[in-house]
Amino acid sequence: MKSEQQYIDLYTQCEQMITSHSCELMNAPRKEALEDFMHMGFPTRKMERYKYTEVAESFAPDYGLNLNRLDIPVNPYDVFRCDVPNLSTSLYFVVNDMFYSKALPAVQLPEGVEVCSLSEAASRHPERLVNYYAKLARSGKDALVALNTMLAQDGLLIYVPKNVVVERTIQVINILRSDVDLMANRRVLVVLEQGAQARILFCDHAVDHHKFLVNQVVEAYVSDNAHLEMYELEETHSDTTRFSNMFVEQGRYSTFVNNTITLTCGKTRNRIDVAMCEEGAETSLYGCVIADSKQHVDNNTLIDHRAAHCTSNELYKYVLDGSAVGAFAGRVLVRKDAQHTISTENNANLCATREARMYTQPMLEIYADDVKCSHGSTVGQLDEQALFYMRQRGISLEEARMLLKFAFVGQVIDSIALEALRDRLHYLVEKRFRGELHKCEGCKLHK
Amino acid sequence: MLEIHDLHAAINGKEILKGINLTIRPGEIHALMGQNGAGKSTLSHVLVGHPAYEVTQGSITFNGKDLLSLKPEERAHEGLFLSFQQPVEIPGVSMVNFMRAALNAKRKYWGQDPMNAADFLKLMREKRKVVELDSKLANRSVNEGFSGGEKKRNEIFQMAMLEPTLSILDETDSGLDVDALRIVAEGFNKLRTSETSALVITHYQRLLDYLRPDIVHVLLNGRIVKTGGPELATDIENRGFDWIKAEIGE
Incomplete structure (x- = not known):
């Protein structure tokens, strides 16, 4: 319990400080979260869902936490322009784990739509969020969720009322910025009421060269007939560790699309649990990972078909270079009553070096008797014949490798419905493969 | 343009080409014929630098340059x-x-x-x-x-x-x-x-x-055993390869 103890001590010693800089909504579940955390301890690799990623060692170092909620001396709007050309977004910032509310974008959101700090929303409509916060992400489910619930003091809320369509993409830039090694407990709550529609793009960046540890929890409610499209684009640095736990609940005939793209990072584990609770829901989970040197990227998903006539589609692609380690474990659970489920799951991987390692585990568990499901995975190397063919035409070996890797992940990127974002990702991925993506272009924060 | 001198090449340690000599001048079309396994494709792959083939002896000069010292992509540029x-x-x-x-x-x-x-x-x-x-x-x-x-x-x-x-x-x-x-x-x-110029491999x-080749070669067992004009291709079409084998005593 060594790694755990410092967080338990931190909480017991600083409880007053933590709660006084937070709101009742977030304070209410803390005690239970502490008990769950003490009871469970950090997950170990003996546990099925943590087989591929060591947790305790990532949490062992002594990170600073901004429990006093001091302002970070940065105005992201002045210094940050990570623009996706031709894509106009409503741009918001989260600095470490604080919503940046000093200068909100001039964009007019449709009436009733809220993009704001959780505490602020809780003070305005305390009754509205109480049924959502920490309800999907229960602290008993996972020690990292418990830890986040214990320590998170604020978060981001995206709320779209009934039948409202948010046309413009909501873009949230998560900036990690600190003068010391820092732990951020990011919390996100997305609520789409019946018939609502939104597209959200999260971009993760680390600005300073300190060690960052992000422990993020996302809860998303996609109500009946609602449509939520989410993109997570991680471009941090090798000293960043990211644990993300996302829980999604879908209503009747709702659609949820998620696309997780990991371009640069240190160690990343993304967990996504989607519960398809009612008939006719559709889920698509896409992922694209490009990792090299000693990067470690683990995507762990659960698609839970609880009702009939639901459709799920999952595709993750990895390109591993250097001595990078990739892991994909995707469980599709088709429960007894989930008749007429249609589900496909695919994980394809390219290990470009001998030292790169990929662990892949697609899992399909079916208890209904009238379903159409498939799952599969491949791990391969670059096609030698294709490489030679290209070289014979005059393309250098390096360029030929690049073209093949680019083609390999292209399938995931082409699934992105939004053209401007798709083009931008083609550009970023190409730069990444050329080794030119040390920083995001147009971002003045990077020196 | 292309000069192949006493070329020996092997794949997985097995010698396939056993002393090829061939000169192609600008504007010429050469046909290379021979039965399966004679080494025709091996020669083409060696010329473009396929990494699976190892040249054990001999030289290839292309426009005055030592072809064997060039990477496949450089050969293409040349x-x-x-x-x-x-x-x-x-x-x-x-x-x-x-x-x-x-x-x-x-x-x-x-x-x-x-x-x-x-x-x-x-x-x-x-x-x-x-x-x-x-x-x-x-x-x-x-x-x-x-x-x-x-x-x-x-x-x-x-x-x-x-x-x-x-x-x-x-x-x-x-x-x-x-x-x-x-x-x-x-x-x-x-x-x-x-x-x-061109080197046309065909059966x-x-x-x-x-294509009307200027010169026709017959490749047998890793060596060019017969060279002639376009009429040689017609002979092969009509009579097969056995008469050539008999001619050289194989």
């Missing part, structure tokens, strides 16, 4: 082109990106600026006509889902784009019906100049009827 017996499918890489990368790599090698997008697309359009290649095919991934005939036409299209000085056609006629063969052969003939007379 003007060597292989029309593959089995063109490779490359899913996800579009013909446009593929050709642009190839052409600009060559331009860079010769100290030229990359071609701008408009000129490049114009060139693609022009050269497509040489082999009547559908514009839809040009927008697809390299060879993916192409029929056998389309793949071979695509090889000649690439040849038209890259304008090599020495082309090796490795059984470009195999698997083609009469019409496809005509399109491919006529396409090739349109690209001929007094400066360009059949019909391709040679179109």
Whole structure:
């Protein structure tokens, strides 16, 4: 319990400080979260869902936490322009784990739509969020969720009322910025009421060269007939560790699309649990990972078909270079009553070096008797014949490798419905493969 | 243009070529015939630098340069082109990106600026006509889902784009019906100049009827055992290879 103890001590010693800089909504579940955390301890690799990623060692170092909620001396709007050309977004910032509310974008959101700090929303409509916060992400489910619930003091809320369509993409830039090694407990709550529609793009960046540890929890409610499209684009640095736990609940005939793209990072584990609770829901989970040197990227998903006539589609692609380690474990659970489920799951991987390692585990568990499901995975190397063919035409070996890797992940990127974002990702991925993506272009924060 | 001297080559330690001597001058078309396993494809692969083959002895000079010291891509820039017996499918890489990368790599090698997008697309359009290649095919991934005939036409299209000085056609006629063969052969003939040469590997007379080789070689057991004029190809078509074997006492 060594790694755990410092967080338990931190909480017991600083409880007053933590709660006084937070709101009742977030304070209410803390005690239970502490008990769950003490009871469970950090997950170990003996546990099925943590087989591929060591947790305790990532949490062992002594990170600073901004429990006093001091302002970070940065105005992201002045210094940050990570623009996706031709894509106009409503741009918001989260600095470490604080919503940046000093200068909100001039964009007019449709009436009733809220993009704001959780505490602020809780003070305005305390009754509205109480049924959502920490309800999907229960602290008993996972020690990292418990830890986040214990320590998170604020978060981001995206709320779209009934039948409202948010046309413009909501873009949230998560900036990690600190003068010391820092732990951020990011919390996100997305609520789409019946018939609502939104597209959200999260971009993760680390600005300073300190060690960052992000422990993020996302809860998303996609109500009946609602449509939520989410993109997570991680471009941090090798000293960043990211644990993300996302829980999604879908209503009747709702659609949820998620696309997780990991371009640069240190160690990343993304967990996504989607519960398809009612008939006719559709889920698509896409992922694209490009990792090299000693990067470690683990995507762990659960698609839970609880009702009939639901459709799920999952595709993750990895390109591993250097001595990078990739892991994909995707469980599709088709429960007894989930008749007429249609589900496909695919994980394809390219290990470009001998030292790169990929662990892949697609899992399909079916208890209904009238379903159409498939799952599969491949791990391969670059096609030698294709490489030679290209070289014979005059393309250098390096360029030929690049073209093949680019083609390999292209399938995931082409699934992105939004053209401007798709083009931008083609550009970023190409730069990444050329080794030119040390920083995001147009971002003045990077020196 | 090309001088091969006493070339020996092996794959996986097994010697396939056992002393090839061959000279090709500008403007000449040479046909290389021989039974399966004689070493025809090995010779073509050794010429373009396939990494699986090891040259154990001998030399190849191409336009005065030591070909064996050049990487495959450098050989291509120097003007060597292989029309593959089995063109490779490359899913996800579009013909446009593929050709642009190839052409600009060559331009860079010769100290030229990359071609701008408009000129490049114009060139693609022009050269497509040489082999009547559908514009839809040009927008697809390299060879993916192409029929056998389309793949071979695509090889000649690439040849038209890259304008090599020495082309090796490795059984470009195999698997083609009469019409496809005509399109491919006529396409090739349109690209001929007094400066360009070719080494045509084939089993059949019909391709040679179109291409009209100047010199015909017979490869047997890793050696060129007979060289003659176009009439040699006709003899082989009519009589097979046994009489040649008898002639050399094998």
